[in-house]
Amino acid sequence: MALLSPTQSVLLVIDIQERLAAVIPDAEGLVARTGILLQAARHLGVPALAFEQYPRGLGGTLPAVSRHLPDGAIMEKMAFSVAAIPAVRTRLATLARRQIVIAGLEAHICVLQSAFGLKAAGYDVHVVADAVGARRPRDVDLAFARLRMEGIGITNCEMAVYEWMRHAETPHFKTMSRLLRG
Known part of the structure; x- marks a missing residue:
């Protein structure tokens, strides 16, 4: 497992949807950190994809997240795992990047199953701990324990952004620094 690279990463945002987020502790903070990740990804050339589990029942992606996503x-x-979806596998293969950075809901279901599936497909997978949640905190803890046992990286929003930047001489450093300080 290596440091995150902006030329090798893809950011996946999983199921940050209206009805799910409404029952997640600290959803506001999780959504804010996901927004930071998406803005950093855009500035630093990291492609981002988002997913909605059964949007007719769970609602759409929260506007605070979707406004930072490119069209399409x-x-x-x-499927609970994004890795089980042929169109996702094709899209990831087209991007030709080996690192997957995951934010989203719920830690012990779609995030965990996606991380396991992507790791099994040969990707270097990192889950952003402070941009992942579940209805019950113990489910998040259990998910992180299982992810670690399988060799999946656990990072946080600030670590991911600074790893993507690598140094303070990047033209985006001041913007990213302000963004992270809030």
Whole structure:
């Protein structure tokens, strides 16, 4: 497992949807950090994709997240793992990047199953701990324990952004620094 690279990463935002987010502790903070990740990804050339689990029932991606996504970046799904969706596998293969950075809901279901599936497909997977949640905190803890046991990286928003930047001489350093300080 290596430091995150902006030329090798893809950011995946999983199921940050209206009805799910409404029952997640600290959803506001999670959404804010996901927004930071998306803005950093845009500035630093990291492609981003977002997913919606059964949007007719769970609602759409929260506007605070979707406003940072490029057109066509949101894909509907019924599978819990994004790795189980042929169109996702094709899109990731087209991007030709080996690192996957994951934010989203819920840690112990769609995030965990996606991370396991992507790791099994040969990707270097990193889950952003402070941009991931679940209805019950113990489910997040259990998910992180299982992810670690499988060799999946656990990072946070600030670590991911600074790893993507690598140094303070990047033209985006001041923008990213302000963004992270809030």
